[in-house]
Amino acid sequence: MELKAFVEITRPHNCVLAGIVGLLGSIVAVGHFPDLKTSLLVFLVVTLGCAGGNTINDYFDYEIDKVNRPDRPLPRGAMDRKTALWYAMLLFAVGMALAYMINRYAFILAVIAYVTMCLYAWKLKPLPFIGNLVVAGLTGATPLYGAVAVEHFGLAGYLAICAFLVNVAREVIKDIEDVEGDLVKGAKTLPIIWGKKKAAYVGSFFALLTVIASFLPVKAGVGIGYYAMVPVDVIILYAAYLILKSQEREMARKSQKLLKMSIFLAVMAFLIAAIV
Ligand SMILES: CC(C)=CCC/C(C)=C/CC/C(C)=C/CC/C(C)=C/COC[C@H](O)COP(=O)(O)O
Numbered sequence: 001m002e003l004k005a006f007v008e009i010t011r012p013h014n015c016v017l018a019g020i021v022g023l024l025g026s027i028v029a030v031g032h033f034p035d036l037k038t039s040l041l042v043f044l045v046v047t048l049g050c051a052g053g054n055t056i057n058d059y060f061d062y063e064i065d066k067v068n069r070p071d072r073p074l075p076r077g078a079m080d081r082k083t084a085l086w087y088a089m090l091l092f093a094v095g096m097a098l099a100y101m102i103n104r105y106a107f108i109l110a111v112i113a114y115v116t117m118c119l120y121a122w123k124l125k126p127l128p129f130i131g132n133l134v135v136a137g138l139t140g141a142t143p144l145y146g147a148v149a150v151e152h153f154g155l156a157g158y159l160a161i162c163a164f165l166v167n168v169a170r171e172v173i174k175d176i177e178d179v180e181g182d183l184v185k186g187a188k189t190l191p192i193i194w195g196k197k198k199a200a201y202v203g204s205f206f207a208l209l210t211v212i213a214s215f216l217p218v219k220a221g222v223g224i225g226y227y228a229m230v231p232v233d234v235i236i237l238y239a240a241y242l243i244l245k246s247q248e249r250e251m252a253r254k255s256q257k258l259l260k261m262s263i264f265l266a267v268m269a270f271l272i273a274a275i276v
């Protein structure tokens with residue numbers, strides 16, 4: 001067993017980004033950084049939840065990942081599945097204990113999110129489009145989590161809408177990329193039941209909705225720092241153009257990676273707009 005697998009299986013890049021988004025939700029809700037203890041707790045509860053979610057996801061996706069992602073820790077043998085299961089439970093347990101230190105609602109929302117990630121990995125992923133909505137819903141819940149922690153909502157709802165829409169687009173396009181492995185496990189994803197072309201239209205439609213929604217905070221008066229969102233929207237539209245042009249695995253991978261880049265850049269833009 002490789003020790004680095006305990007970090008790798010959590011997909012730390014996603015977890016840190018998610019933790020920042022949780023903190024961003026608190027900031028845009030109250031218009032300033034919350035106190036250090038709340039900031040740290042929000043970051044850790046979201047990061048640990050995302051880490052546990054990614055770990056339990058790989059536990060249940062073992063057969064699919066042997067085809068789609070053979071380089072991941074479980075299919076390559078760097079960690080055994082039973083260890084991954086217990087590790088995920090540990091991550092969730094620590095996250096719930098920390099959530100309890102924030103407030104009652106933050107604890108309840110963390111439990112709901114953690115259970116949802118387990119249900120997704122165990123049963124919901126193979127459901128056409130439902131699985132995509134569940135993952136996107138969890139990403140949309142992330143900024144709302146930060147708002148619940150500070151017991152105020154403010155602009156966090158706009159972040160949640162954008163997070164949800166862009167991740168629906170990305171999840172559908174990821175399913176186009178993963179058709180080969182998903183067929184192995186009998187997953188009935190959108191591209192498998194509707195065909196890759198129709199799924200590409202769905203993904204592009206949600207990408208367009210994301211661009212439209214990305215201007216909601218401007219309507220709410222977020223200032224000049226917000227124009228950093230323009231290049232983000234250009235990247236999102238280009239990702240939509242690519243997947244409409246071709247639904248081959250490599251093009252789907254390029255399109256979904258562009259959407260991930262747009263998420264990272266958008267989060268940085270929101271962070272700058274919230275701080276300056
Ligand atoms: C206009 C615009 C794009 C606004 C950004 C909205 C926003 C705040 C997005 C953040 C969403 C979020 C909480 C991201 C956390 C990291 C993440 C991408 C989570 C979803 O992961 C599921 C995915 O299937 C994992 O796959 P992979 O990234 O390939 O490991």
Ligand SMILES: CC(C)=CCC/C(C)=C/CC/C(C)=C/CC/C(C)=C/COP(=O)(O)OP(=O)(O)O
Nearest residue numbers: 018049050053054057110113138139141142145
């Ligand atoms: C709101 C709280 C407390 C936590 C939220 C935690 C977050 C950010 C969740 C976002 C969604 C997420 C990262 C879920 C984890 C499970 C996961 C990786 C889903 C996608 O997995 P697959 O659909 O199998 O795709 P992969 O090919 O990437 O495995």
Ligand SMILES: [Mg+2]
Nearest residue numbers: 057058061065
């Ligand atoms: Mg998976």
